[in-house]
Amino acid sequence: MSDAPPIATRLWDLPTRITHWALVVLILVSWLTGGENMQVHRWSGYGVIGLLVFRLYWGFFGGETARFSHFVKGPGATVGYLKTMGRRTAGDLVGHSPVGAVSVVLLLLVMLVQVSLGLFASDIDGIESGPLSHLVDFDTSRLASDWHELTFRVLQALVVLHVAAIAFYALWKRQNLITAMITGKRVFSGPVPNLKFAPVWSLLLGIVIAVAAAWLIARGLKLPKF
Numbered sequence: 001m002s003d004a005p006p007i008a009t010r011l012w013d014l015p016t017r018i019t020h021w022a023l024v025v026l027i028l029v030s031w032l033t034g035g036e037n038m039q040v041h042r043w044s045g046y047g048v049i050g051l052l053v054f055r056l057y058w059g060f061f062g063g064e065t066a067r068f069s070h071f072v073k074g075p076g077a078t079v080g081y082l083k084t085m086g087r088r089t090a091g092d093l094v095g096h097s098p099v100g101a102v103s104v105v106l107l108l109l110v111m112l113v114q115v116s117l118g119l120f121a122s123d124i125d126g127i128e129s130g131p132l133s134h135l136v137d138f139d140t141s142r143l144a145s146d147w148h149e150l151t152f153r154v155l156q157a158l159v160v161l162h163v164a165a166i167a168f169y170a171l172w173k174r175q176n177l178i179t180a181m182i183t184g185k186r187v188f189s190g191p192v193p194n195l196k197f198a199p200v201w202s203l204l205l206g207i208v209i210a211v212a213a214a215w216l217i218a219r220g221l222k223l224p225k226f
Contacts, residue, residue: 008185009192011095013063015203017184019055023048023111027159031152038128042218048115050214055108057206063197065095072105073098089173094193103165107158114151119217121145131220 026044033041059068078098096104122129122141133141169175180186
């Protein structure tokens with residue numbers, strides 16, 4: 001009698017997956033609308049801010065595989081994992097690998113810097129400007145605009161490396177990372193991990209914090225008068 005086929009196990013929670021793919025879409029929208037449709041560019045930027053705030057919150061209070069403490073490792077673990085990259089099988093790592101963790105952290109940091117610079121940026125005529133540009137002088141605002149564009153080039157390079165790593169895992173390691181990030185599930189060859197996921201109240205609190213932060217920033221940090 002043959003063994004039963006392995007069952008896919010839940011690995012990524014829904015908020016993590018939605019945040020991931022929403023960032024992909026909004027970064028693409030921001031790229032295509034920069035200098036072309038600044039209204040859409042601003043709104044997509046506010047969306048990115050909200051998503052980043054939520055992802056940072058979720059990195060501390062989300063599901064087990066979404067938490068930074070779960071996947072961010074020290075230099076020793078990262079170097080040790082690099083030595084195994086030549087193996088054809090990926091193994092049964094639960095969540096991001098140590099190298100994948102470096103990629104995630106770098107992408108988040110660069111996106112935070114890039115979108116923050118955009119908040120202070122202004123065009124050469126001072127017509128189109130970020131919601132926080134009034135907090136700095138014009139020269140600083142123009143410098144922020146230049147760095148806003150430069151850091152986007154860095155982000156593009158990191159995205160290319162990220163996609164290349166996904167292709168490497170698919171072709172060499174025989175592990176489909178994209179499917180796992182879509183369905184949230186993965187088949188494990190060894191023991192099935194018993195993962196913990198965040199309660200609904202934690203998700204709702206994170207959404208409130210993210211929306212409030214994006215809304216306040218979009219208003220130039222000015223609270224409404226009642």
